[in-house]
Amino acid sequence: MSRTDPWIQDRAINRQVTLVSRPAGEPRKADFKLLEEAVPEPGEGQLLCRTVFLSIDPYMRGRMNDAKSYSSPVALGGVMIGESIAEVIHSNDPSASAGSYVRFSGGWQDYFVCDAKDATVVLQASERGNTSDLMQLSRYLGVMGMPGLTAYVGLLDIGQPREGETLVVSAATGAVGSIVGQIGRLHGCRVIGVAGSGRKCDYAINTLGFDDCVNHHSDRFKHDIAAACPNGIDIYFENVGGKVFENVLPLLNVGSRIPLCGGISYYNLTSLPRGGDKVPVVMRALLVQRVKLQGFIITDHDDRRAEFEANMKNWLEQGTISYREDFSDGLALAPAALIDVLSGNNFGKKVVRVGKVE
Amino acid sequence: MSRTDPWIQDRAINRQVTLVSRPAGEPRKADFKLLEEAVPEPGEGQLLCRTVFLSIDPYMRGRMNDAKSYSSPVALGGVMIGESIAEVIHSNDPSASAGSYVRFSGGWQDYFVCDAKDATVVLQASERGNTSDLMQLSRYLGVMGMPGLTAYVGLLDIGQPREGETLVVSAATGAVGSIVGQIGRLHGCRVIGVAGSGRKCDYAINTLGFDDCVNHHSDRFKHDIAAACPNGIDIYFENVGGKVFENVLPLLNVGSRIPLCGGISYYNLTSLPRGGDKVPVVMRALLVQRVKLQGFIITDHDDRRAEFEANMKNWLEQGTISYREDFSDGLALAPAALIDVLSGNNFGKKVVRVGKVE
Numbered sequence: 001m002s003r004t005d006p007w008i009q010d011r012a013i014n015r016q017v018t019l020v021s022r023p024a025g026e027p028r029k030a031d032f033k034l035l036e037e038a039v040p041e042p043g044e045g046q047l048l049c050r051t052v053f054l055s056i057d058p059y060m061r062g063r064m065n066d067a068k069s070y071s072s073p074v075a076l077g078g079v080m081i082g083e084s085i086a087e088v089i090h091s092n093d094p095s096a097s098a099g100s101y102v103r104f105s106g107g108w109q110d111y112f113v114c115d116a117k118d119a120t121v122v123l124q125a126s127e128r129g130n131t132s133d134l135m136q137l138s139r140y141l142g143v144m145g146m147p148g149l150t151a152y153v154g155l156l157d158i159g160q161p162r163e164g165e166t167l168v169v170s171a172a173t174g175a176v177g178s179i180v181g182q183i184g185r186l187h188g189c190r191v192i193g194v195a196g197s198g199r200k201c202d203y204a205i206n207t208l209g210f211d212d213c214v215n216h217h218s219d220r221f222k223h224d225i226a227a228a229c230p231n232g233i234d235i236y237f238e239n240v241g242g243k244v245f246e247n248v249l250p251l252l253n254v255g256s257r258i259p260l261c262g263g264i265s266y267y268n269l270t271s272l273p274r275g276g277d278k279v280p281v282v283m284r285a286l287l288v289q290r291v292k293l294q295g296f297i298i299t300d301h302d303d304r305r306a307e308f309e310a311n312m313k314n315w316l317e318q319g320t321i322s323y324r325e326d327f328s329d330g331l332a333l334a335p336a337a338l339i340d341v342l343s344g345n346n347f348g349k350k351v352v353r354v355g356k357v358e
Numbered sequence: 359m360s361r362t363d364p365w366i367q368d369r370a371i372n373r374q375v376t377l378v379s380r381p382a383g384e385p386r387k388a389d390f391k392l393l394e395e396a397v398p399e400p401g402e403g404q405l406l407c408r409t410v411f412l413s414i415d416p417y418m419r420g421r422m423n424d425a426k427s428y429s430s431p432v433a434l435g436g437v438m439i440g441e442s443i444a445e446v447i448h449s450n451d452p453s454a455s456a457g458s459y460v461r462f463s464g465g466w467q468d469y470f471v472c473d474a475k476d477a478t479v480v481l482q483a484s485e486r487g488n489t490s491d492l493m494q495l496s497r498y499l500g501v502m503g504m505p506g507l508t509a510y511v512g513l514l515d516i517g518q519p520r521e522g523e524t525l526v527v528s529a530a531t532g533a534v535g536s537i538v539g540q541i542g543r544l545h546g547c548r549v550i551g552v553a554g555s556g557r558k559c560d561y562a563i564n565t566l567g568f569d570d571c572v573n574h575h576s577d578r579f580k581h582d583i584a585a586a587c588p589n590g591i592d593i594y595f596e597n598v599g600g601k602v603f604e605n606v607l608p609l610l611n612v613g614s615r616i617p618l619c620g621g622i623s624y625y626n627l628t629s630l631p632r633g634g635d636k637v638p639v640v641m642r643a644l645l646v647q648r649v650k651l652q653g654f655i656i657t658d659h660d661d662r663r664a665e666f667e668a669n670m671k672n673w674l675e676q677g678t679i680s681y682r683e684d685f686s687d688g689l690a691l692a693p694a695a696l697i698d699v700l701s702g703n704n705f706g707k708k709v710v711r712v713g714k715v716e
Contacts, residue, residue, distance in 0.1 A: 069646050245641075262645070263641045274635070276631060278636075279599070280600075289653065290652075290653045291653050292652040295645035295646070296645075
């Protein structure tokens with residue numbers, strides 16, 4: 001690449017959101033810092049990419065801790081991790097020409113360089129349509145991306161839904177939950193959502209087609225969830241933990257399954273919740289009802305991606321599956337977007353529009 | 359049956375151990391009462407049986423509570439439930455002649471009547487050998503019975519052991535754990551026991567052939583269990599819960615499995631353990647390490663019994679599997695035997711010798 005590349009000449013600054021302190025509890029904006037660096041230069045076989053859409057997901061909270069997990073933490077002073085859709089600005093590899101769009105874990109920044117072999121081309125330059133088509137590329141971060149695959153694998157492979165079973169989905173209008181419930185409906189399940197507002201519940205019922213949806217902020221939540229599940233629960237898709245899990249537990253049927261996808265109510269904890277250890281209660285319920293509870297991390301399941309993408313493409317084309325995105329505009333809003341996601345203030349898949357689609 | 363049956367004439371009293379109060383916490387002997395009733399009379403298709411061996415198992419504690427579970431509680435004033443080996447005294451069915459031995463949930467009493475179709479003949483009258491052969495019939499309550507099948511199904515179907523994996527077994531010298539570990543060895547696992555005394559640990563290593571065994575009463579338990587599992591844990595066979603589970607949790611490998619068979623450390627709890635709710639810690643570990651935790655109740659798995667019995671018979675004949683029984687003598691000692699089992703004071707499969715073998 002030459003520094004005379006006209007695109008770069010105009011935009012020689014790479015803004016980055018870095019992690020400057022590890023939060024205790026809820027992240028604060030002061031835990032992040034916006035830096036400006038030079039735009040990196042791609043080497044042999046590499047691409048220089050300009051971030052257009054940045055995905056904001058609950059798992060990012062875990063990467064802010066210096067704790068052993070399924071992936072390394074973000075280093076202090078390092079760029080926050082995250083998957084994005086980006087335009088190839090300069091290509092040193094024949095697999096993706098400039099003007100193509102790729103998906104890659106580019107992080108919270110305007111530009112990044114990656115090995116072409118590690119990036120997934122979601123739109124070749126030759127297939128570029130108009131701007132409104134390009135705007136839809138964000139779906140590769142959501143319904144057609146990691147959250148969609150998470151829903152697909154967790155529900156079908158671990159949950160193993162059967163016609164007529166009751167499926168309860170927590171974080172029901174979120175990026176994963178909304179897809180879980182809709183795929184559950186396609187498999188003949190009675191689907192009950194759990195969400196954090198009446199508006200979200202209305203959306204789950206009226207737009208997503210769930211059979212019912214219960215607001216976990218209601219004082220009557222314990223009663224409402226039981227009333228919504230008169231035949232008990234056969235699959236509980238776990239995204240949240242905490243109070244929702246506790247109230248689902250007594251409703252589990254014999255032989256029920258819990259795909260354990262996340263526990264967002266725990267992510268900002270700084271100490272064990274008070275009021276006694278409920279592990280004995282959980283274990284007793286899992287034993288007495290012969291429950292299978294299985295944790296999974298979607299990066300283990302790339303072998304399921306081709307089938308998922310083919311099915312989801314059909315469902316979207318047929319209008320069988322709906323999805324909703326919740327955009328924030330501008331890289332500088334990424335910290336606030338994550339804080340919102342962790343407290344349930346998003347409504348749909350959270351995406352930050354970092355760069356113009358043009 | 360006629361009251362002139364000479365056997366009954368001599369022994370017309372049926373002693374029964376009944377439940378007279380529901381324990382709060384550890385059962386006390388005063389929760390039980392020894393009654394004397396008339397020996398019941400068998401009807402059409404029924405057997406009158408004389409209890410010889412009574413099995414004492416941890417699950418019995420759950421049946422003493424008036425709580426929803428996988429089986430009904432023992433009624434107040436009712437005879438304590440339990441599986442036994444019994445001699446058929448009088449038969450009104452051709453399937454089991456007098457002098458045969460059967461296995462049946464006869465309860466804590468000298469005599470019972472059952473439908474012949476519900477009893478399992480473990481020795482036909484025509485095959486009766488000498489007294490020492492008859493003494494071995496207790497194995498049908500242990501290694502060849504419910505605890506053996508529990509070990510077999512839990513380890514093989516849920517645990518799915520693979521050559522070279524590390525298997526940790528709690529309650530390692532108990533009726534179930536001792537068999538789990540030995541079957542694990544046969545499948546090429548490195549087997550680490552957890553037991554409650556140095557003597558039990560020595561037995562697990564020297565007689566059962568475990569690779570190592572750790573005493574959970576040691577102050578260094580957390581260190582010892584980690585040191586015994588340098589490659590982490592691939593299967594944790596859960597019989598106990600509590601401190602053992604908490605210290606196993608950080609050692610679980612990615613993709614590990616937890617057959618959830620019991621939680622004996624919880625059975626006598628009267629309130630939630632203090633010190634904060636550890637559910638978030640458990641859920642995080644299960645998620646990050648993609649663990650499958652699955653509860654099971656052995657009565658669901660009768661379809662596995664034939665294969666189990668054939669394999670276990672071979673293993674016993676070849677001397678591949680060892681087992682140990684811990685006898686109490688006399689029906690009146692059954693309450694103390696259960697109290698012992700719940701506090702880990704037994705050493706091997708607990709069996710009460712109720713009647714003479716003759």
